[in-house]
Amino acid sequence: MKAVSGILLMADLASILQQHNLRKTKFRIELLQLFSETTSSLTAEEIKKRVGKTNDKVTIYRALDAFEKSGLIHKVPDKSNLTRYAMCHTNCSAHAHIDNHAHFICTECNETFCMDEIEVPKMKQHGDFQIKTSNLTLEGNCPKCI
Amino acid sequence: MKAVSGILLMADLASILQQHNLRKTKFRIELLQLFSETTSSLTAEEIKKRVGKTNDKVTIYRALDAFEKSGLIHKVPDKSNLTRYAMCHTNCSAHAHIDNHAHFICTECNETFCMDEIEVPKMKQHGDFQIKTSNLTLEGNCPKCI
DNA sequence: TAATAAACGCAACTCAGTTGCTTTAATGTG
DNA sequence: CACATTAAAGCAACTGAGTTGCGTTTATTA
Numbered sequence: 001m002k003a004v005s006g007i008l009l010m011a012d013l014a015s016i017l018q019q020h021n022l023r024k025t026k027f028r029i030e031l032l033q034l035f036s037e038t039t040s041s042l043t044a045e046e047i048k049k050r051v052g053k054t055n056d057k058v059t060i061y062r063a064l065d066a067f068e069k070s071g072l073i074h075k076v077p078d079k080s081n082l083t084r085y086a087m088c089h090t091n092c093s094a095h096a097h098i099d100n101h102a103h104f105i106c107t108e109c110n111e112t113f114c115m116d117e118i119e120v121p122k123m124k125q126h127g128d129f130q131i132k133t134s135n136l137t138l139e140g141n142c143p144k145c146i
Numbered sequence: 147m148k149a150v151s152g153i154l155l156m157a158d159l160a161s162i163l164q165q166h167n168l169r170k171t172k173f174r175i176e177l178l179q180l181f182s183e184t185t186s187s188l189t190a191e192e193i194k195k196r197v198g199k200t201n202d203k204v205t206i207y208r209a210l211d212a213f214e215k216s217g218l219i220h221k222v223p224d225k226s227n228l229t230r231y232a233m234c235h236t237n238c239s240a241h242a243h244i245d246n247h248a249h250f251i252c253t254e255c256n257e258t259f260c261m262d263e264i265e266v267p268k269m270k271q272h273g274d275f276q277i278k279t280s281n282l283t284l285e286g287n288c289p290k291c292i
Numbered sequence: 293t294a295a296t297a298a299a300c301g302c303a304a305c306t307c308a309g310t311t312g313c314t315t316t317a318a319t320g321t322g
Numbered sequence: 323c324a325c326a327t328t329a330a331a332g333c334a335a336c337t338g339a340g341t342t343g344c345g346t347t348t349a350t351t352a
Contacts, residue, residue: 132253
């Protein structure tokens with residue numbers, strides 16, 4: 001599978017689905033593209049807004065579930081009661097640096113931003129805790145919503 | 147307020163509530179004690195089970211809300227759709243809520259731990275982004291699940 | 293192109309958390 | 323202590339994210 005450092009071609013997206021035993025439906029290709037374009041996390045509601053078609057929420061939830069089971073995306077911890085998903089950049093490419101920066105979520109417009117300049121403190125071990133992944137999430141107001 | 151590094155005496159619990167302009171009701175003293183005894187985070191459901199009395203869920207939610215506003219406890223990021231709360235072991239107040247430590251989530255047992263020693267890089271501004279809260283979440287295996 | 297199973301879509305449901313409003317009880321003052 | 327005040331408790335009804343069941347559509351494969 002190709003590195004997911006930006007927008008993927010339609011052909012790549014389709015073949016990624018195929019490689020994960022998922023059918024190449026119009027919606028799932030669109031959804032995968034959305035995730036490949038989005039450096040931070042997404043909620044089902046955000047997906048519904050961004051994907052042009054008026055898809056049923058059940059379709060979205062089942063697609064997210066299927067994508068997660070296939071290892072394409074993963075749940076992201078959140079303080080609200082919303083489930084957030086993000087693309088597995090580390091698993092899907094050799095570019096480990098991609099998820100090594102902070103993510104900013106605007107509490108007004110819910111837009112998510114990639115803070116490339118802010119690095120996440122990386123550590124593997126802390127006491128008897130074995131750390132596998134680290135996540136630095138910043139919340140507040142984006143330039144548009146101040 | 148004293149550091150809450152272990153089990154507190156009934157008198158301490160009551161005075162802590164008083165200092166935060168919260169009334170010393172039987173339930174809230176019990177709830178505060180439960181938090182002081184618990185090193186990891188708690189959900190409303192877990193609280194309902196552990197607190198002896200059959201309290202209304204609304205009472206629990208409102209107490210959690212009041213405790214959070216007073217800086218006694220804070221929300222903890224979680225991957226499920228449950229809201230988790232943990233006690234602020236550091237000095238927190240309504241004015242300056244200090245919650246700048248990392249949280250560790252065990253991917254095996256789903257238990258959440260406050261890593262008081264690991265500080266979250268604090269910043270208020272980054273470019274045109276106004277940062278209100280920062281969240282550093284670590285995932286992996288806790289000592290029990292290695 | 294027909295068979296088949298995955299994905300879609302609709303309706304109805306679950307369940308954590310919320311809101312409104314009334315009652316109870318903690319606290320402060322005389 | 324008695325009373326006034328107001329936070330907290332308690333009940334009912336609601337909200338909204340996410341789920342389940344089931345019939346229909348469509349991508350795949352033989």
